[in-house]
Amino acid sequence: MIKVGVNGYGTIGKRVADAVTAQPDMELVGVAKTRPNFEAEAAVRKGYPLYAAIPERSDAFREGGIDLAGEVEDMVMASDVVVDTTPSGIGEQNRELYRQYDTPALFQGGEDADIADVSFNARSNYDAAEDAEFVRVVSCNTTGISRVVAPLDEAFGVEKARVTLIRRGGDPGQTSRGPINDILPDPITIPSHHGPDVNTIFPDLDIDTLGVKVPATLMHLHSFNVTLESEPTAEEVKELLSDEPRLFLVPGSAGIDGTGKLKEFAMDTGRPRGDLWENCIWAESVSMEGDDLYLFQSIHQESDVIPENVDAIRAVLGRETKEDSMALTDERLGVGL
Amino acid sequence: MIKVGVNGYGTIGKRVADAVTAQPDMELVGVAKTRPNFEAEAAVRKGYPLYAAIPERSDAFREGGIDLAGEVEDMVMASDVVVDTTPSGIGEQNRELYRQYDTPALFQGGEDADIADVSFNARSNYDAAEDAEFVRVVSCNTTGISRVVAPLDEAFGVEKARVTLIRRGGDPGQTSRGPINDILPDPITIPSHHGPDVNTIFPDLDIDTLGVKVPATLMHLHSFNVTLESEPTAEEVKELLSDEPRLFLVPGSAGIDGTGKLKEFAMDTGRPRGDLWENCIWAESVSMEGDDLYLFQSIHQESDVIPENVDAIRAVLGRETKEDSMALTDERLGVGL
Amino acid sequence: MIKVGVNGYGTIGKRVADAVTAQPDMELVGVAKTRPNFEAEAAVRKGYPLYAAIPERSDAFREGGIDLAGEVEDMVMASDVVVDTTPSGIGEQNRELYRQYDTPALFQGGEDADIADVSFNARSNYDAAEDAEFVRVVSCNTTGISRVVAPLDEAFGVEKARVTLIRRGGDPGQTSRGPINDILPDPITIPSHHGPDVNTIFPDLDIDTLGVKVPATLMHLHSFNVTLESEPTAEEVKELLSDEPRLFLVPGSAGIDGTGKLKEFAMDTGRPRGDLWENCIWAESVSMEGDDLYLFQSIHQESDVIPENVDAIRAVLGRETKEDSMALTDERLGVGL
Amino acid sequence: MIKVGVNGYGTIGKRVADAVTAQPDMELVGVAKTRPNFEAEAAVRKGYPLYAAIPERSDAFREGGIDLAGEVEDMVMASDVVVDTTPSGIGEQNRELYRQYDTPALFQGGEDADIADVSFNARSNYDAAEDAEFVRVVSCNTTGISRVVAPLDEAFGVEKARVTLIRRGGDPGQTSRGPINDILPDPITIPSHHGPDVNTIFPDLDIDTLGVKVPATLMHLHSFNVTLESEPTAEEVKELLSDEPRLFLVPGSAGIDGTGKLKEFAMDTGRPRGDLWENCIWAESVSMEGDDLYLFQSIHQESDVIPENVDAIRAVLGRETKEDSMALTDERLGVGL
Ligand SMILES: NC(=O)c1ccc[n+]([C@@H]2O[C@H](COP(=O)([O-])OP(=O)(O)OC[C@H]3O[C@@H](n4cnc5c(N)ncnc54)[C@H](O)[C@@H]3O)[C@@H](O)[C@H]2O)c1
Ligand SMILES: NC(=O)c1ccc[n+]([C@@H]2O[C@H](COP(=O)([O-])OP(=O)(O)OC[C@H]3O[C@@H](n4cnc5c(N)ncnc54)[C@H](O)[C@@H]3O)[C@@H](O)[C@H]2O)c1
Ligand SMILES: NC(=O)c1ccc[n+]([C@@H]2O[C@H](COP(=O)([O-])OP(=O)(O)OC[C@H]3O[C@@H](n4cnc5c(N)ncnc54)[C@H](O)[C@@H]3O)[C@@H](O)[C@H]2O)c1
Ligand SMILES: NC(=O)c1ccc[n+]([C@@H]2O[C@H](COP(=O)([O-])OP(=O)(O)OC[C@H]3O[C@@H](n4cnc5c(N)ncnc54)[C@H](O)[C@@H]3O)[C@@H](O)[C@H]2O)c1
Structure with a gap:
């Protein structure tokens, strides 16, 4: 059993904890939290051992009637791998702690690429993570792009990719984030930083990305263009993509017109x-104009990186092949619609 | 076993079907749908027998690869009770069908009060439904108001209630509904129709309601004022309310600031x-100023009427006492946070 | 001519500058700004002398090609009255500067009440400002409430007021403010601080207020209840209110259903x-139920305090009577629809 | 003087009426409206003669206290050109009326291209409109694309254009339109109909467009990619575009981050x-990657077609050259920031 600690119990952390718990070859050591809020309460109900992420605040948990299993150091010590799911930039500060206990750690996409030896997407470069000290599971958007680029490049060759990322302004619980009524070029400069992030996975890919932010919370939307090196039919592209377990082709007959109904279906x-x-x-959006492939994809920012984190745990320890790990992860989570 | 058919498989209908399935004394005959969309697909995955709500459209299901168990008439015939969860106004058109097969039916709050012999809220008037031909489970907002008024009136006496209902513009999947960036008095005239609807449950209650519509999808918010006949402390009111199983007092310590985080906790x-x-x-909002009680409550429009529908099924057949039915419903659904 | 300086050139400041310019008895000394952004550019186009609010940043203006008339101290020195329209809390820091030059100053509603000798609403307490060193023009919401309470109290007597303030999340240009999809009790505790703020104008008024925040930018909406000491008809109330020049009764026949169309009309x-x-x-919302008056009013947060600031300038210098000042202000701005 | 009638007095119609009134060579015959609402009231205040668009409803105006100058037929008869600004599809129904009185008419982008002899964008094909019976001023989005494509094609040659149109869900006053919290691929199929619409102006242009709809009301945002036939620098492209009077390059120094602040500046x-x-x-978004040009542009759907309508009036009558008409229109409106 692989012992896994989760440091930072928010949007990503709680999902990683649940996903780890669902794996037959993993055991959740516990989760480290900073404050005894509703998420701590929910963790307690699930029986997850809670560790104080900030030792000085241990008292606050006690006052909130929550028993602690220890402090974050204890959790790191007890873990074979730590998944760091703290907010952007905090992971950087935690790195020394993991190094100190010689515990391999996974970071998330909010951290700079150079925090880790390797940036990771299971479908694209699983083996690169083996024996790394630190691995960075790339962001929700980069994960979403990589999963499409990998099979396209293998099957048809990618000459150039151009992606407009229409991003949700904040997650559903982030009440202080805007905008309320605007469509923001964000960043205003082009190309955005997302392209270079994809290049941490596909170093040779010619890709330009454009970032936009809008007042919605459920999912991102990618307006995707790939100039291919060959000219398959749209049907051939759909067939290729529908063979990928982590791609879901929303059928036209489903009557799903956006992310509200998509999540309803989920x-x-x-x-x-x-x-x-x-x-x-x-599915209806997949189309070829000459050698230009176009498609729309919606990306659930809160969860698409979860199976990737699970695979990265195995990858960094050199357990399982890519195929076996991905299949096991998917089966245990229930990936595939 | 009470045999229950659900006519209209949308936001309310699918929840009623799940809730009925969870009851030890009920059996889901099936659900009637108009179109073979993603909701039909999900029903099939759950193993719910599907009936064609509009017989002429049966072919569309077949073409969509979905097997039908029959037509809506077959479902009504096989049911002890039908729960009609079609859109507002359609229930009215279905009434004759239920009468024809002598099957008691429950309607929802979108129908006019006079569609049924009795308007229903379990906490407030469970027994009134016994032996009725037709029962109307009141709307999400009226349910929300009734659950608070009932205990307050019993314990402290209600002199007058004034409630501003700040309503979500549409449910999360209703992409064509607005407003996008507005705060609408809706209806502009005061008092709104919600007060009279509460009077179908509490005929003698002095209540004025004001309706507002805003660009949000998750829950309604009630700004609640009740002038009481006595002057309890806010603590006494909170104690009273926290004893009611279908009221959840959001603790101040939870760090929940709105409906996004509330649903996250759920x-x-x-x-x-x-x-x-x-x-x-x-909880932090409950306060007394003289004999004026104030509080904020968020109402999940998509689900607060579900336990009420389950109870109404038993009530109309004269099975179980109010207390036993409510306790059973709550236990099987998992009501209580 | 009254020489007026405006310190802080944002949402409120630019409107005050325009309004001062429109008065026959006032002269705009200039406006003090912190940064050479688009608002500075627009001020230059209007020919408003620009002063550096933060002297160290003067260079930035020069680099932006904008000529400065001096530093904020120069502006204060040259002014008979300064209107401080800096962000909440900054006014407090500027007070010593105004005192130093013995220049009476007006602050805005974002400052604490005790920043000034008197809180001000022209209709309600114009004369109280005479000879004050510092005057605070109350917030958009308090202004909106005061304008209704004053005539009602005079004509019918107010026993108690209860107001739910459904507030816009941010102004149209404030892209970083949320919420995106939520209805927030804000503050969660009741009564909110708005009631006590109204009491700075009407010390004896019995008023409870409740605050809510929603994803809209155009205007606030007040759900207004006043228990009166007498029982006029709704028609009598409407007549009274329609006689007040700073109240606009939106006619039912106009086909205006919300703030989008209201602003369109403007x-x-x-x-x-x-x-x-x-x-x-x-107008259609004004109604009486027993001695309870109800109405909805929309308040344009960005502009309702502008005529009040103009009047306060005259009031603090003891120029003009209340009636004359308000009439002059209204005529020059074009108040009255 | 060119006598101009405006049929349909809504978002576009009222702006056309104002713009016509501002031209030295035009006279507004009047505007035809269907209902005596707030827009009619505002037209009366401006002194615009009002005609009943639907004769049977003339009484409603009289009851609303509004004097009519006649019926729509009278207006058409008295006009040299009619600008039809009725909702999509209604223009089609009005065509026979204009033909009957031999009055050339302009239609808007909501009508099918084949309603008119020619689709029009002043910068791109002014002369094509001369002597046409019917002219269609293309939609806000097509206008926005054409204005950029024309100079690029002339200066650098356009090999292929790919544009993602992130469209506002509704105009600010359209309270019933959504979505509230979603990002909709709309249409889901690619390419969208916008590309072919651009081809009515540039028949040989290779262009693929993708449509998206989001919960915002102020402006559309275009994520623009053009593969050029040559490789200018980004600076050269910016220079070219800044020479076009109907293109505004938002300077990076302005501190404008989105459409809220853009409209604030306006x-x-x-x-x-x-x-x-x-x-x-x-301006900061304009960039070249190889021969790929990228930029973001915000398009004010309610007004970008207004100068085009003014020019089309002159073009259809063969008055003025393209250069003279555009210059006159721009000067009188105040185009150019
Ligand atoms: N939310 C998303 O959409 C998303 C998607 C993909 C990747 N990511 C990345 O995942 C990471 C986490 O993001 P998130 O959205 O889960 O954030 P979050 O704010 O929801 O959760 C972070 C949690 O870490 C806690 N925390 C703060 N400081 C801590 C510390 N010093 N030690 C331990 N815990 C601490 C916070 O209290 C919070 O509970 C970021 O790098 C982010 O960029 C987020
Ligand atoms: N959604 C809410 O927030 C909410 C809350 C409380 C009560 N209600 C009430 O519940 C009722 C149902 O509302 P909903 O939100 O579930 O609507 P919905 O639109 O989500 O679902 C209604 C379903 O009925 C189907 N239908 C339409 N015509 C039909 C017919 N003739 N026969 C059978 N099915 C038909 C529709 O296809 C749809 O699947 C309404 O009276 C509504 O007012 C809704
Ligand atoms: N916006 C509203 O809806 C509204 C309504 C009524 C009252 N108010 C109150 O008016 C005041 C101003 O609010 P606003 O909305 O105009 O804010 P704002 O942010 O739009 O404008 C404030 C301006 O002051 C400038 N500034 C910052 N520090 C400064 C300093 N030290 N010296 C000079 N200028 C400085 C800022 O750059 C900005 O341009 C606040 O007290 C606010 O509470 C605002
Ligand atoms: N609003 C935009 O963003 C926009 C932008 C560019 C082009 N357009 C196009 O301009 C046209 C008008 O759109 P709009 O947004 O101004 O619509 P609108 O709804 O704001 O205005 C249309 C007006 O026409 C009136 N009307 C309806 N039937 C009529 C009839 N039979 N005769 C005369 N008047 C009638 C309506 O009452 C309304 O006042 C459409 O073709 C639309 O596609 C709109």
Whole structure:
């Protein structure tokens, strides 16, 4: 059993904890939190051992009636791998702690690429993570792009990719984030930083990305263009993509017109939190104009990186092949719609 | 076993179907749908027998690869009770069908009060439904108000209630509804129709309501004022309300500032679809100024009427006492946070 | 001519500058700004002398090609009255500067009440400002409430007021403010601080207020209840209110259903920036239930305090009577729809 | 003087009426409206003669206290040109009326291209409109694209254009339109109909467009990619574009981050209704990657077609050259920021 600690119990952290718990070859050591809020309360209900992320605040937990299993150092010590899911920039500060206990750690996409030896996407470069000290699971957007680029490049060759990322302004619980009524070029400069991030996975890919921010919370939307090196039909592209377990082709007959109904479908099928771990590619949108492929995909920012984190745990320890790990992760989570 | 058919499989219907399935004394005959969309697909995955709500469209289901168990008439015939969860106004058209088969039916709050012999809220008038031909489970807002008024009136006496209902513009999947960036008095005239609807449950209650519509999808918010006949302390009011199983007092210590985090908490605790069957009353908001009680409560429009529908099924057949039915419903659904 | 300096050139400051310029008895000394952004550019186009609010940043203006008339101290020195329209809390820091030059100053509603000798609303307590060193023009919400309470109290007597303030999350240009999809009790505790703020104008008024925040930018909406000491008809109340020049009764026949169309109307009639200096009371909403008056009013947060600032300038210098000042202000701005 | 009638007095119609009134060579015959609402009231205040668009409803105007100058037929008869600004599809129904009186008419972008002899964008094909019976001024989005494509094609040659149109869900006054919290691929199929619409202006242009809809009301945002036939520097492209009077390059130094602040700037400079007749191109976004040009532009859907309508009036009558008409229109409106 691989012992896993989760440091930072927010949007990503709580999902990683649940996903680790669902794996047959992993055991959740516990989760480290900074404050005894509703998320701590929910962790307690699930029986997850809680560690104080900031030792000085241990008292606050006690006052909130919450028993602690220890401090974050204890958790790191007891873990074979730590998944750091703290806010952007905090991971950087935690790195020394993991190094001190010689515990391999995974960071998330909010950290700079150079925090880790390797940036990771299971489909694209699983083996690169083996024996790394630190691995960075790339962001929700980069994960979403990589999953599409990998099979396209293998099957048809990618000459150039151009992606406009229409990003949700904040997650559903982030009440202080805007905008309320605006469409923001963000960043205003082009190309955005997302392209270079994809290049941490595909160093030779010619890709330009443009970032936009809008007043919505459920999912991102990618307006995707790839100039291919060959000219498959749209049907051939759809077939290729539908063979990828972490891509879901939203059928035209489903009557789903946007992310509200997509998440409704996810909840109707019993998905925990209505999570959509798969890229949701609108089947009707997949089209070829000459050698230009176009498609729309919706990316559930809160959950698409979860299976990737699970795989990265195995990858960094050299357990399982890529195929076996991805299949096991998907089966245990229920990936595939 | 009570045999229950659900006519109209949308936001309310699918939740009623799940809730009925969870009851030990009920059996879901099936659900009637108009179109073979993603919701039909999800129903099939759950193994719910599907009936064609509009017989002429049966072919569309077949073409969509979905097997039908029959037509809506077959479902009505096989049911002891039908729960009609079609859109507002359609219930009225279906009434004759239920009468024809002598099947008691429940309607929802979108129908006019005179569609049924009795308007229903379990906490307030369970027994009134016994042996009725037709029962109307009141709307999400009226349910939310009734659950608070009932205990207050019993314990302290209600002199007058004034409630501003700040309503979500549409449900999360209703992409064509607005407003996008407005705060609408809706209806502009005061008092709104909500007060008279509460009077179908509490005929003698002096209540004035004001309706507002805003660009949000998750929950309604009630700004609640009740002039009481006595002057309890805010603590006494909170104690009273926290004893009611279908009221959830959101603790100040939880760090929950709005409906986004409330639903997050619901999902963290494993609630299906993140449903909040309880009125969510902000504990810190409960306050007394003289004999004026004030509080804020958030009402999950998609789910608060679900336990009420389950109870109404038993009530109309004269099975179980109010207390036993409510306790059973709550236990099986997992009501209580 | 009264020489007026405006310190802080943002949402409120630029409107005050325009309004001062429109008065026959006032002269705009200039406006003090911190940064050479688009608002500075627009001020230059209007020919408003620009002063550096933060002397160390003077260079930035020069680099931006903008000529400065001097530093903020120069402006204060040259002014008979300064209107401080800096962000909440900054006014407090500027007070010593005004005192140093013995220049009476007006502060805005974002400052604590004790920053000034008197809190001000022209209709309610014009004369109280005479000879004050510092005057605080109350907030947009308090202004909106005061304008309704004053005539009601005079004509019918106010026993108790209860107001739910459904506030816009941010102004149209404030892209970083949320919420995106939530209805927030804000503050969660009741009563909110707005009631006590109204009491700075009406010390004996019995008023409870409740605050809510929603994802909209155009205007606030007040859900207003006043228990009166007498029982006029709704028609009598409407007549009373329609006689007040700073109240606009939105006629039912206008086909205006919310703040989007209200602002559209303001722009159609040529209002600068689509400003609505008047409380916009929905005529159809005004209603009496026993001695309870109800109404909805929309308050344009960006502009309703502008006529009040103009009047306060005269009031603090003891120029003009209340009636004359208000009439002059209204005529020059074009108040009254 | 060219006598101009405006049929349909809504978002576009009222702006056309104002713009016509501002021209030295035009006279507004009047405007035809269907209902005596707030827009009619505003037209009366401006002294615009009002005609009943639907004769049977004339009484409603009289009851609303509004004097009519006649019926729509009278207006058509008295006009040299009619600008039809009725909702999509209604223009089609009005065509016979204009033909009957032999009055050339302009239609808007909501009508099908084949309603008219020619689709029109002043910069691109002014002369094509001369002597046409019917002219269609293309939509806000097509206008926005054409204005950029024309100079680029002339200067550098356009090999292929790919544009993602992130469209506002509704205009600010359209309270019933959504979505509230979603990012909709709209249409889901690619390419969208916008590309073919651009081809009505540039028949040989290779262009693929993708449509998206989001919860915002102020402006559209275009994520623009053009593969050029040559490789200018970004600076050269910016110079070219800044020479075009109907393109506004938003300077990076302005501190404008989105459409809220853009419209704020427009209002600060005194623009009526805060209108932005120019494409607003974010200067910092203009960039070249190889032969790929990228840029973001915000398009004010309510007003960018207004100068085009004014020019089309002259073009259809064969008055003025393209250069003279555009210069006159721009000068009288105040185009250019
Ligand atoms: N939310 C998303 O959409 C998303 C998607 C993909 C990747 N990411 C990345 O995942 C990481 C986490 O993001 P998130 O959205 O889960 O953030 P979050 O704010 O939801 O959760 C972070 C948690 O870490 C806690 N925390 C703060 N400081 C800490 C410390 N010193 N030690 C331990 N815990 C601490 C916070 O209290 C919070 O509970 C970031 O790098 C982010 O960029 C986020
Ligand atoms: N959504 C809410 O927030 C909410 C809350 C409380 C009560 N209600 C009430 O519940 C009722 C249902 O509302 P909903 O939100 O679930 O609507 P919905 O639109 O989500 O679902 C209604 C379903 O009925 C189907 N339908 C339409 N015509 C039908 C017919 N003739 N026969 C059978 N099915 C038909 C529709 O296809 C749809 O699937 C309404 O009376 C509504 O007012 C809704
Ligand atoms: N915006 C509203 O809706 C509204 C309504 C009524 C009252 N108010 C109150 O008016 C005041 C101003 O609010 P606003 O909305 O105009 O804010 P704002 O942020 O739009 O404008 C404030 C301006 O002051 C400038 N500034 C910052 N520090 C300064 C300093 N030290 N010296 C000079 N200028 C400085 C800022 O750069 C900005 O231009 C606040 O007290 C606010 O509470 C605002
Ligand atoms: N609003 C935009 O963003 C925009 C931008 C560019 C082009 N357009 C196009 O301009 C046209 C008008 O759009 P709009 O946004 O101004 O619509 P609108 O709804 O704001 O205005 C249309 C007006 O026409 C009136 N009307 C309806 N039927 C009529 C009839 N039979 N005769 C006369 N008047 C009638 C309506 O009452 C309304 O006042 C459409 O073709 C639209 O596609 C709109």
